[in-house]
Amino acid sequence: MLEKAKETLKLEAEAILAMASRLDESYVAAVELLFRCRGRVVVTGMGKSGLVATKLAATFSSTGTPALFLHPAEGNHGDVGMVTSEDVVLALSNSGETWELLSLLPVLKRLGPRLISLVGRPGSTLARESDVVLDVSVVREACPLGLAPTCSTTAALAMGDALAVSLLEKRGFDSEQFALFHPGGALGQRLLLRVADRMHTGEEIPMVGAQETMREALLEMTAKRLGVTGVHRGDGILVGIITDGDLRRHLERYPDLLTLRVGEVMTPNPKRIDAGALAVEAIRVMEESKISCLFVGARGEPPAGVIHLHDLLAAGLG
Numbered sequence: 001m002l003e004k005a006k007e008t009l010k011l012e013a014e015a016i017l018a019m020a021s022r023l024d025e026s027y028v029a030a031v032e033l034l035f036r037c038r039g040r041v042v043v044t045g046m047g048k049s050g051l052v053a054t055k056l057a058a059t060f061s062s063t064g065t066p067a068l069f070l071h072p073a074e075g076n077h078g079d080v081g082m083v084t085s086e087d088v089v090l091a092l093s094n095s096g097e098t099w100e101l102l103s104l105l106p107v108l109k110r111l112g113p114r115l116i117s118l119v120g121r122p123g124s125t126l127a128r129e130s131d132v133v134l135d136v137s138v139v140r141e142a143c144p145l146g147l148a149p150t151c152s153t154t155a156a157l158a159m160g161d162a163l164a165v166s167l168l169e170k171r172g173f174d175s176e177q178f179a180l181f182h183p184g185g186a187l188g189q190r191l192l193l194r195v196a197d198r199m200h201t202g203e204e205i206p207m208v209g210a211q212e213t214m215r216e217a218l219l220e221m222t223a224k225r226l227g228v229t230g231v232h233r234g235d236g237i238l239v240g241i242i243t244d245g246d247l248r249r250h251l252e253r254y255p256d257l258l259t260l261r262v263g264e265v266m267t268p269n270p271k272r273i274d275a276g277a278l279a280v281e282a283i284r285v286m287e288e289s290k291i292s293c294l295f296v297g298a299r300g301e302p303p304a305g306v307i308h309l310h311d312l313l314a315a316g317l318g
Helices: 002-021 025-035 048-062 105-111 151-171 175-180 185-192 214-224 244-253 279-289 309-314
Strands: 041-045 067-070 088-093 114-119 132-135 207-209 228-232 238-243 293-296 305-308
Touching: 002 151, 025 088, 025 114, 025 132, 025 151, 041 048, 048 067, 048 088, 048 151, 088 151, 114 151, 207 214, 214 228, 214 238, 214 244, 228 305, 238 244, 238 293, 279 293, 279 309, 305 309
Parallel strands: 041 067, 041 088, 088 114, 114 132, 207 228
Antiparallel strands: 228 238, 293 305
16 A cells, blocks of 8 residues: 555656656746736636646635636536636646537637646647647556546646746735735734734833943843843933843853943844834744844834744744
8 A cells, every 4th residue: 555655656746747847938938928917817627627727726816816717517608708808718638628628619719818728638629729738748647547637637736836836926926915815814814913913012112221230131121021121322212232141141251240331231233123024024034133032113213112032933923
């Protein structure tokens, strides 16, 4: 059983790699056609190809390319009316001779959308009638009978995903746009959460004056329990930062550390982040800078808040 499973995975992986090796200008033409589409991408396919087409329509839609699925059989009974001349039809058929798809071709020609086909037989009828043809042929199916679509559906799915990713990058589609299309569930919460939603504000912000002693800074850090305190010069404007790590490092150098002025010990110009920034961006900044806390707000102004890495991890981020 394990050997058969390994063989199946190997065959499907080889089918995808074989496709990658034969990509050519037809792929570029398909991406350009989809990118310039002023309507929607209408993805269609029958049977197992139809299930793949349904998934691809969802993937396109969630990554910035408006798309919908057209069932070929229903299309032959009125649903083809959803197609306009502004659309691009992406048709999936391993044989390229699927009757339900071929019967749609005359009306599609009249309606005027451009046609891209993902076919296993580049010389098929569907391929000949297409504006762009993408070869998704496979040497053999993983099914021992050679009947059940396995490698062929995997190849079509992978090619469709490649198109979606190429379009995503070409559009400059970013994580904030992705969040707008995924507002529900953990994924949406992760992407939509902003720094302002989790930051500490008001009296919760640890701050000491530059002329105060390190003893007072330690008391402020202990009271606010964030392992950090900001430093100001009497006007509330943030000019420096002291962390519990600074305390440990300086204790070795200065036996009288607690009597020193805060301004002598602080790290100047601490990193900051805007309150409207996505929380995942705050995590990225902290990880890259190897810090665990960020003050919030613009430079030259009193901080609007402070956010700690633990606040974001507690929200399910990271």
